[in-house]
Amino acid sequence: MLLTGILIFNLYYLQISCFSTYHNKSNFNRIKFISVPPTRGTILDRNGIVLAFNKIIYQLEINLKQVENIDQTINELKDLLDFSEEDILFFEKEKKKSNYLNNVLIKSELTDIQYAKFFLNQYRFPGVSIKNYQRRYYPYGSDLAHVIGYISKISYSEFKNLKYKKEFLDYFKNQEIGKLGIEKFYEQKLHGNPGFKEVEINSRGKIIRQLRFFPPKSGKNITLTLDLNLQKYIKRLVSSMRAAVVVLDPRDGGILALVSNPSYDPNIFINGVSNKKYLKLIHDTNRPFINRVTQGIYPPASTIKPYIIISALNAGIINTNFFLFDPGWWKLPGSKKTYRDWKKWGHGYLNITKALEESADTFFYQVAYNMGIDRLSDWMKKFGYGKLTGIDLLEENTGIMPDREWKTKNVKQPWYQGDTISVGIGQGYWTATPIQISKALMTLVNNGLVRTPHLLSFIQDNNHATTYYNHPTYIQIGDSRAIFWDIVKNGMYGVANKSNGTAYKNFYDAPYKVAAKSGTAQVFSLQPYEIYDPEKVSEKFRDHKLMTAFAPFEKPSVCIVLILENGEEHISPGTIVRKILDYILLNHHN
Known part of the structure; x- marks a missing residue:
């Protein structure tokens, strides 16, 4: 009874005694909740150099x-x-x-x-006032566009998606959201949580007083594994080319540089880019929006030959003493079809090491034929081909690791033995991204231990609580103690250090030891009687040039993958890779 009496009294007080007061307030003033956006987290490189931050801008507004x-x-x-x-x-x-x-x-x-x-x-x-706001700024512009990405105003579809995930309360109309790159992948970490002000306003919309204030929670700062100075150096090396370069540390998978050229300035998107400028970028035939490292798909060419040998050895298809004689061509058993080697007069007698050093196609035609597409495809998938790498960027293609099922579904034709032969030298239907090639190289360096390439080093909040990159569970391919790994690595060592090696001229005088594998990816097929002449084909049909390398050979700390799209004849990918390794290993940037 006592409780009931108290409730009745309070109800009377609110409805009768206070009616006049609240009624007057509602006639003349109203309560409004104003969102207070959080400060977005800063992005830094491995040395603490700021790559993305918020700068204060002043804008004129009118009520x-x-x-x-x-x-x-x-x-x-x-x-x-x-x-x-x-x-x-x-x-x-x-x-x-x-x-x-x-x-x-x-x-x-x-x-x-x-x-x-x-x-x-x-x-x-x-009624006119100056307000200060925070605006995202990318001081290194196009050098990092494909890594950092950018933020821009949230779209309707993005807001709907946030609503579906029940995260929309952290956003409000016209607020920015990560659109690409690190800004998008780590949006939830960088964004923070908004606060709000409860204010009383009059009928003209003017704030009378602030009733309550709940401060926003700033976003977390992100430090990357990236080395800005190395990134800028590589960008200068390939500034006139369509190129993809990825440099990583095989000991932990941390990416030291990720360069895709040409690029664009992400700052133009912060306040909304004009339709004219946007269309110009979209229709640029050099495709600056594409992150060639993670989205560019190319035939991996001869860079895959080391993994084919490892797979064949592990599967017992060949043994360490396997050899064949190469006259310059290889004939498909049971047919009249012949496949030529890049070296017209052949390589003579070949064992595994010499086949890798000289990149003898005929040797790999035979190994691929012996393996068959089923085993070959399964093993290459273990190295990461045909799958997402797990890199902390959402803009990634899987490429194609072809097999019987894929061809039936996509080409509407059965798989032929000739298809397998092309796969044996990284051609045919096989396509891969530079980041996939890099992951496979890192797996080889680590004797089959599969690590994930990543850009994140650690995340830190305002209280300096630090969360380091969480490595996914490692997978082991084959026996890490098997001699097979060393045989293949020694073959790659010969590529760079023996006079018959295909990259000898680039690395023979290096003060450190390098292992490498080059590749040339055909953009179109030649007839048996045709000879490729880069001077007689248009630029878009020129071969892609590839180079993979790791160093120092004894204790690798650097893996490099480089692709020059439709590379010019006078430009050697080995020369560029050598310059990058010199910069890292001789200038103490490792």
């Missing part, structure tokens, strides 16, 4: 309910602050989208002079 003559005010501001016609058109568009409770943006990113002029004349413009 339409507080201004009697809007046109006159805008014209006076135009004269005072030297606004362009484009600025005025922008304001008119913003005004149409506005709500009477919102301030409307007049001019974003005021210059120091504009800021000073308005500050001195602010008394003339009631």
Whole structure:
């Protein structure tokens, strides 16, 4: 009874005694909740150099309910602050989208002079104010576009997706969200949580007082494994080419450099890019938006020959004493079909080591034939071909690791033995991304231990609590103690250090020891009687040039994969790889 009495009394007090007070407030004022965006986390390289941060910008805003003559005010501001016609058109568009409770943006990113002029004349413009905001900035622009990505205003579909995941409360209209790269992959870590202000406003939308304030929670800072100086150095080396370069540390999978050229400046997307500029980028035949390291798909060519040998040895298809004689061609058993070697007069007698050193195609035709596509495809998938690598970027292609089922489904034809022969030298239907090739190389270096290439080093919150990259469970291919791994690595060592090696001229005088494997990926097929002449084919049909390498040979700390798309005849991928290794190993950047 006592409790009931108290409830009745409180109800009476609220409805009768306080009615007048709350009624008056509701007539003249209303309560509003204003979201306070969080500060987005900073992105840094391995040495603490800031790669993405928030800079303060000042913009001019107008409260339409507080201004009697809007046109006159805008014209006076135009004269005072030297606004362009484009600025005025922008304001008119913003005004149409506005709500009477919102301030409307007049001019974003005021210059120091504009800021000073308005500050001195602010008394003339009631209802107009300067607000400061944070804007994302990428100081190294196109050097890191495919790694960092960018943020931009959240789209309707993105907001719907957040609503589905019940994460939409952390966002509000017109807020930015990660669109590509690290900004997108680690959006939840970087974004933070918004706060809000509870304010009382009058009928004209003016804030009377602040009732409550709940501060936002800043996003976390992310430190990458990337070395900015190395990244910039490689970018300069390939600045005039369509190229993909990835450098990683095989000891942990940390990516030291990831370069895709050509590129674009991500800063143009922060405030919204013009349709004209966007279409120009989209239709650029050099495809600057494509991250060639993770999305570019190329025949892996001869770079896969070491993995085919490892697979055949592990599967017992060949033994360590396997050899054959190469006259310059190989004949498919049971047919008249012959496949030629890149060396017209042949390599003579070949064992495993010599076949790798000289990249003898005929040797691998035979090994692929012996394995068959079923075993071959299964083993290459173990090395990561035909699958996502697990890199912490969402922009990634799987490439194609072909097999019978794939061809039936996609080509509507059965698998032929000739298809297997092409796969044996990394051609035919087989395509791969540079990051897949890099993962396979790292697996070889680690004697079959599969590590995941990654860009994240660690995440740190405002209290300096640190979370390091969490390596997925390692998978082991074959027996890590088997002699097979050393046989193949020695073959790659010969590529770079023996006079008959295909990359000898690039590495013979290096003060450190390198193991390498080059490759040439055909863009179109030649007839048996045709000879490839780069001077007689258009650029888009020129061969791709590939090079993989690791060093130092005894204790590898660097793996490099380089692809020059439609590479020019006078440019050697080995020369570029040598320069990168010199930079890392001789300048103590490792």
